[in-house]
Amino acid sequence: EAGVAQSPRYKIIEKRQSVAFWCNPISGHATLYWYQQILGQGPKLLIQFQNNGVVDDSQLPKDRFSAERLKGVDSTLKIQPAKLEDSAVYLCASSQRAGRLNEKLFFGSGTQLSVL
Amino acid sequence: EDQVTQSPEALRLQEGESSSLNCSYTVSGLRGLFWYRQDPGKGPEFLFTLYSAGEEKEKERLKATLTKKESFLHITAPKPEDSATYLCAVQASGSRLTFGEGTQLTVNP
Numbered sequence: 001e002a003g004v005a006q007s008p009r010y011k012i013i014e015k016r017q018s019v020a021f022w023c024n025p026i027s028g029h030a031t032l033y034w035y036q037q038i039l040g041q042g043p044k045l046l047i048q049f050q051n052n053g054v055v056d057d058s059q060l061p062k063d064r065f066s067a068e069r070l071k072g073v074d075s076t077l078k079i080q081p082a083k084l085e086d087s088a089v090y091l092c093a094s095s096q097r098a099g100r101l102n103e104k105l106f107f108g109s110g111t112q113l114s115v116l
Numbered sequence: 117e118d119q120v121t122q123s124p125e126a127l128r129l130q131e132g133e134s135s136s137l138n139c140s141y142t143v144s145g146l147r148g149l150f151w152y153r154q155d156p157g158k159g160p161e162f163l164f165t166l167y168s169a170g171e172e173k174e175k176e177r178l179k180a181t182l183t184k185k186e187s188f189l190h191i192t193a194p195k196p197e198d199s200a201t202y203l204c205a206v207q208a209s210g211s212r213l214t215f216g217e218g219t220q221l222t223v224n225p
Binding site: 004040041042043044045048056091093104105106107108109110 | 150157165217
């Protein structure tokens with residue numbers, strides 16, 4: 001089966017600029033996640049969607065980050081304005097069922113963001 | 117707050133030299149402990165889920181075990197292709213996965 005698709009693969013911007021990332025999950029997967037992975041650290045959940053709705057966005061810096069999931073399929077994550085500390089890999093993941101614990105996550109290859 | 121600590125941060129082995137990676141956790145009401153493998157430039161790839169103390173799971177040269185406070189990932193006779201970062205994550209009743217910082221494993225031929 002096709003995996004989780006993300007684009008772009010790399011992005012370099014200057015601080016205070018805006019950036020957007022796109023994710024297409026595995027077909028039929030109900031739950032979609034955006035994670036931030038800073039170099040040398042484990043992934044940190046930013047936001048979790050279940051179909052169209054937000055399940056958990058408690059760790060999303062809402063003053064600058066926003067995300068949406070259109071029609072319960074594709075998703076975009078936006079940063080506006082970017083700060084130096086936003087430099088990281090942004091990973092999208094999906095899981096098959098909605099509202100279930102212990103679901104294994106399927107990750108995309110991520111977007112590596114550098115903020116100069 | 118859920119906490120996950122992995123050790124060592126980095127491990128270098130010779131091919132065939134068995135070893136173990138450690139994942140210590142503090143969580144209220146563990147629902148599952150996960151191991152993922154991450155290759156450079158890729159997203160994490162699922163390996164195992166463990167649910168209760170005493171449980172063990174195996175896949176090729178890898179075996180994961182779980183106690184009430186920690187999990188071990190045992191690597192038997194590793195090969196260079198086992199080189200990767202191994203991530204441990206825990207899930208409590210709140211459903212969010214909390215990841216550790218990973219152990220970077222290098223297996224030299």
